[in-house]
Amino acid sequence: MTNKIYYIASCDTCRKIIKTLPKGNNLVFRDIKQDPLTEAELAEMYQASGSYEALFSKKAQLYKSMNLKDKSLTEDDYKKYILEHYTFLSRPVFMIDGKVFTGGSQQSMLQVMKALNHV
Numbered sequence: 001m002t003n004k005i006y007y008i009a010s011c012d013t014c015r016k017i018i019k020t021l022p023k024g025n026n027l028v029f030r031d032i033k034q035d036p037l038t039e040a041e042l043a044e045m046y047q048a049s050g051s052y053e054a055l056f057s058k059k060a061q062l063y064k065s066m067n068l069k070d071k072s073l074t075e076d077d078y079k080k081y082i083l084e085h086y087t088f089l090s091r092p093v094f095m096i097d098g099k100v101f102t103g104g105s106q107q108s109m110l111q112v113m114k115a116l117n118h119v
Contacts, residue, residue, distance in 0.1 A: 003116075004028045006037065007092040013104045014092050020109070025116050027094070032086040042082060045093060048100035052078035055102055057090040 005021075007014040009031045021027070045055055056078045062085060063069065071077075081088045094101040096115040101108050 002028050003094070003096045004030055005092050005094050006030045006032050006041075006089065008033045008086065011091060017092055017104050017109065022113070022116055027096075027116075032089060032091075036086060037083065037089060039083060042079065045095065045100050046079070048095065048098060049102070051075065052082065055090055055093065055100075056082060057088055057103075059090075060087045062087050 003026060005018070005027045007018065007029065009015070010033065018029075042052075042055070046052055049055055052075045053073075057063065058069070068081070073081075078088075090102045092102075092104065094112050094115070096112065099115060101112045101115070
């Protein structure tokens with residue numbers, strides 16, 4: 001199984017996180033702005049996380065501008081929006097040994113570092 005990081009090259013948070021990754025981490029890097037997420041990749045993330053909402057970024061400017069916070073979104077809605085526009089994926093997303101780690105929180109990054117050190 002290939003370990004991957006899904007990110008956006010122009011995202012400051014993603015760039016800072018990538019700089020902290022251990023050398024020789026064997027991650028495949030995917031800039032989802034240049035190379036959009038496929039439905040199969042999102043399905044793999046969903047299988048590991050159990051929820052499209054867990055993969056969805058409520059910090060996205062589009063989330064606010066489209067007034068999505070005022071709507072009650074279903075799992076199908078979250079999936080549709082993530083596939084429609086890369087900004088709705090909570091970034092970065094790491095897929096390591098079949099586990100998914102989303103966002104750049106300190107807790108998430110500690111888990112990523114642990115997982116990468118066991119690879």
